[in-house]
Amino acid sequence: MTVREVRDILGARVLVGEDHLDREVRSACGSDMMSDVLAFSKDHSILLTGLCNAQVIRTAEMLDIVCLIFVRGKKPDEAMLQMAEERGLIVMATGHRMFSACGMLYEAGLHSGAI
Template structure:
């Protein structure tokens, strides 16, 4: 699956890294707690979150994530978009709630890693 596939499945608006959406993604996680992402997430490509601040970009960068999808129609600030572009991270937003967004990705074959 690619970032473009995720954009289509979740009907996302792209804010940063549109040119990076051809990259392959194999796993995803959904969390609003960046401490949990840092503590428990391994080898995830996509982060789905309702938390919208620069810490999300920094966390994704530390975890080598390729893309962040903001749920519930939340949108990143210009500073966040600039930071994501600097770090090579795609930013998207979907109107879906977290549960629905994760379910749609699961239904289309994207998994959460070793501990599904």
């Protein structure tokens, strides 16, 4: 699945990385706890979170996460968006709650992969 398809499924707004929407993603992880993301996230994945701080960008960079999606209408500040852009991350925002957003992606065929 591509990030563009993910955007369309969630009706998300692209905040940074519009020119990278054709990147492939293989799995998704939804969490507000970065320790869980570090433990369970896979390469070429999407991170769905409601946590809006710089640690999210740093965690994504360490794990080769392709795209960050902020749920529940959360919007990162300009400093976070600048950090993400410098690192080549795609950042999107959706009004869906995390549970709903993860369910929509799962239903469309994007899974978490084996632990």
